[in-house]
Amino acid sequence: xxxxxxxxxxxxxxxxxxxxxxxxxxxxxxxxxxxxxxxxxxxxxxxxxxxxxxxxxxxxxxxxxxxxxxxxxxxxxxxxxxxxxxxxxxxxxxxxxxxxxxxxxxxxxxxxxxxxxxxxxxxxxxxxxxxxxxxxxxxxxxxxxxxxxxxxxxxxxxxxxxxxxxxxxxxxxxxxxxxxxxxxxxxxxxxxxxxxxxxxxxxxxxxxxxxxxxxxxxxxxxxxxxxxxxxxxxxxxxxxxxxxxxxxxxxxxxxxxxxxxxxxxxxxxxxxxxxxxxxxxxxxxxxxxxxxxxxxxxxxxxxxxxxxxxxxxxxxxxxxxxxxxxxxxxxxxxxx
Numbered sequence: 001x002x003x004x005x006x007x008x009x010x011x012x013x014x015x016x017x018x019x020x021x022x023x024x025x026x027x028x029x030x031x032x033x034x035x036x037x038x039x040x041x042x043x044x045x046x047x048x049x050x051x052x053x054x055x056x057x058x059x060x061x062x063x064x065x066x067x068x069x070x071x072x073x074x075x076x077x078x079x080x081x082x083x084x085x086x087x088x089x090x091x092x093x094x095x096x097x098x099x100x101x102x103x104x105x106x107x108x109x110x111x112x113x114x115x116x117x118x119x120x121x122x123x124x125x126x127x128x129x130x131x132x133x134x135x136x137x138x139x140x141x142x143x144x145x146x147x148x149x150x151x152x153x154x155x156x157x158x159x160x161x162x163x164x165x166x167x168x169x170x171x172x173x174x175x176x177x178x179x180x181x182x183x184x185x186x187x188x189x190x191x192x193x194x195x196x197x198x199x200x201x202x203x204x205x206x207x208x209x210x211x212x213x214x215x216x217x218x219x220x221x222x223x224x225x226x227x228x229x230x231x232x233x234x235x236x237x238x239x240x241x242x243x244x245x246x247x248x249x250x251x252x253x254x255x256x257x258x259x260x261x262x263x264x265x266x267x268x269x270x271x272x273x274x275x276x277x278x279x280x281x282x283x284x285x286x287x288x289x290x291x292x293x294x295x296x297x298x299x300x301x302x303x304x305x306x307x308x309x310x311x312x313x314x315x316x317x318x319x320x321x322x323x324x325x326x327x328x329x330x331x332x333x334x335x336x
C-alpha cells in the first residue's frame with residue numbers, strides 16, 4: 001500500500017503545527033497549473049489515456065503541496081475509476097483536509113477504510129476530519145477504539161486533546177497531550193509536542209521549554225521550535241537564555257529570518273546599534289522582500305549616522321509593503 005509511505009511525506013511537508021489541517025488553500029488557473037513544466041507531461045498522458053487512474057494519482061501527488069484543490073480533484077477521479085484502491089481515497093481525504101473541505105475529507109477517509117478496515121492511521125485521519133467538522137461524538141468514538149490498540153493509543157490521546165482545545169479546556173488538553181507523547185515513546189508526533197509546549201506556555205509553565213526542545217530534537221533542521229522557546233524565554237525575562245537560543249536557531253537554519261529580527265530587536269532595545277545592524281542586515285539577506293527587515297535596518301542606519309543608507313532602506317521597505325506609513329513618515333523626516 002503506497003498510502004503510508006507517500007501520503008505521510010506529503011502531510012509532513014504541509015504540516016507545521018497543525019497536523020496537516022487548517023492550512024490556507026492555494027489555487028490558480030487550471031490551464032496554467034496543469035500545463036506547467038513539471039505537470040504538463042502527465043496532463044498530456046491523461047489526454048491520451050483518460051481512463052487510467054494511476055495517471056490522475058501521479059498528477060495529484062505532484063500537485064499536492066502547491067495546488068491541493070486540483071490534487072483533490074485528481075485523487076477523486078482516480079478513486080472513481082478504481083474504487084477499491086485505498087491510496088486514491090486516502091489521498092483525496094488528505095487534500096480535502098488541506099483545503100478545509102472537512103465534510104468531504106471525512107467521506108473520503110470512510111471510503112478508504114471501506115477498502116482497508118482497521119487501518120489505524122486512516123481511522124486517525126477520519127477522526128481528525130470529524131473534529132474539524134465539529135462532529136465530536138463520532139470522533140470521540142473512534143478515539144476510544146484507537147485507545148484500545150497499541151499502535152493507536154497515542155493518536156487517541158492526541159484526538160482527545162484536540163477536542164478539549166476546541167472546547168477551551170486547556171487543563172484537559174494538556175493532560176491528553178502529555179499522555180499522547182508518553183504513549184508514543186521515542187517518536188511522538190511533532191505537532192503534539194509543539195501544541196503541548198504552546199499550551200504550557202500559555203499558562204507560563206516553564207515545562208513548555210522542555211517540549212519545545214523535544215520538538216526540535218525530532219527535526220533538528222527545523223528552527224521553529226527553538227524560536228518559540230526563545231520567545232518564551234524573553235517572556236520570562238531570561239534574556240541571556242533567549243539570546244543563546246536565538247543563536248541556536250540560526251545554527252539549525254541559517255536562513256531563518258525571525259531569529260535575526262528577534263536578535264536585532266534585543267540589541268536595538270539596548271541601543272547597541274552596530275550589533276542590531278548586523279542582525280537586521282542578515283534578516284534582509286535571508287528574506288530580501290520583507291519590508292520590516294529593511295525598515296529595522298534603516299532605523300539602525302539612522303542611529304549610526306548613515307542617513308543616505310537609511311533613506312535607501314526606508315525606500316525599499318515602502319516598495320515591499322503597500323501603505324507602509326512608518327517607513328513613509330521616516331522618509332518625509334529624512335529627505336531634504
